[in-house]
Amino acid sequence: MTAPTALAAAEGRLKPAAELAGSPGTAPGPHAATSRHSLEIDGDDRARGRWDTEPIVPRLYYMPRTRSSRVLWLLAELGAPCELTRLAPEERKSAEHLARHPLGRVPALELDDGTVVFESAAICLQLADLHPDAGVIPPLGSAERALVYQWVLFGMTELEAPLYRWVREGAEGSTDSPEHGRFAQSAAALESALEGREWLLGERFTVADVICASVLGSAHSRGLLADWPGLQAYVERGEARPAFIEAAAIANQPRS
Ligand SMILES: N[C@@H](CCC(=O)N[C@@H](CS)C(=O)NCC(=O)O)C(=O)O
Structure with missing residues (x-):
């Protein structure tokens, strides 16, 4: 398990989608037109989307300077691998995104089983629960x-x-x-x-x-x-x- 760190852009570890080609989780799909990035945590291959031996990581649909920022902050606190799909403003109201979020808003998080969760606070709570070792959420029932x-x-x-x-x-x-x-x-x-x-x-x-x-x-x-x-x-x-x-x-x- 990698030590919790960084979202990565600071050291150039933020990978454009082109560098991710070839893995099932990142093959160009309906979102190919969007600006996609993957978070690479401490050089961990899982974060690059190499799923051959590793589980699929969640995918965050986001836009800069929106409530997506709090999810990005939490992901960095967790050191959690996550694929990022940046939406253009007009893509929020596309049929594709409306299927993820009925109001066509960001953020939305696609979990590893394909379930899509919206509402930034719900996304943050779920991510915190998925990474209990990071210690940002106390035990259930406490x-x-x-x-x-x-x-x-x-x-x-x-x-x-x-x-x-x-x-x-x-x-x-x-x-x-x-x-x-x-x-x-x-x-x-x-x-x-x-x-x-x-x-x-x-x-x-x-x-x-x-x-x-x-x-x-x-x-x-x-x-x-x-x-x-x-x-x-x-x-x-x-x-x-x-x-x-x-x-x-x-x-x-x-x-x-
Ligand atoms: N309560 C929601 C609010 C989401 C929201 O309003 N997102 C804004 C960006 S900060 C948005 O996508 N607005 C586009 C629109 O309303 O059409 C959350 O916390 O996720």
């Missing part, structure tokens, strides 16, 4: 696992949902935003939960931090965390992690 579920759902419903409504209201010129109030309440609650802690579960970094810090990261990048210095510091701690930096090389590519 109190810590319950807290991970709590913060993942809080991040998606109480932080992200009002944040994007607030951002939309701002873009529409609204000065009095009820969604700002709702986001502010949740932000204050999270900031106080983090008091004296590095991560939501204490010293242990978990998948809940990937979700919450990535949601808050998009608030921070818009200058919307000025009232919560504790959350700014939390986002900055997350973004200083080597896995985040590796993932950013893919996640922050220009949208084209």
Whole structure:
């Protein structure tokens, strides 16, 4: 088993699809027109898609600068091999992608048995469960696992949902935003939960931090965390992690 590291772009280990030709898992198929990459972890052949002796790895359908970024971050934390298929914006509404995601959105993850999972938080939880040794998800049934579920759902419903409504209201010129109030309440609650802690579960970094810090990261990048210095510091701690930096090389590519 390879040591968990890197998504790889930094050292040129991100392989274009052309270099993957010849293996069943990567043969040019209906997605040949999309920009495909495979993550190579520490030179591990499995990540290059050489399946002769190795299991098929999942495939992430993604676009840069979207909620796909949190999945890329988690993959880097896990050191997990994964094939990447980058979709062009117009491909999201193609029949092919609508068969993966009924709303034509990204990210979507195809598991090794062909099942496709959408919703970034669900994808992150599933990937964390597939790699228990990485330690980003506590054992099933434990109190810590319950807290991970709590913060993942809080991040998606109480932080992200009002944040994007607030951002939309701002873009529409609204000065009095009820969604700002709702986001502010949740932000204050999270900031106080983090008091004296590095991560939501204490010293242990978990998948809940990937979700919450990535949601808050998009608030921070818009200058919307000025009232919560504790959350700014939390986002900055997350973004200083080597896995985040590796993932950013893919996640922050220009949208084209
Ligand atoms: N709740 C979903 C949201 C997915 C989503 O809205 N993705 C955006 C990119 S960040 C998208 O694909 N939008 C295209 C569209 O709405 O047509 C998740 O977390 O995966």
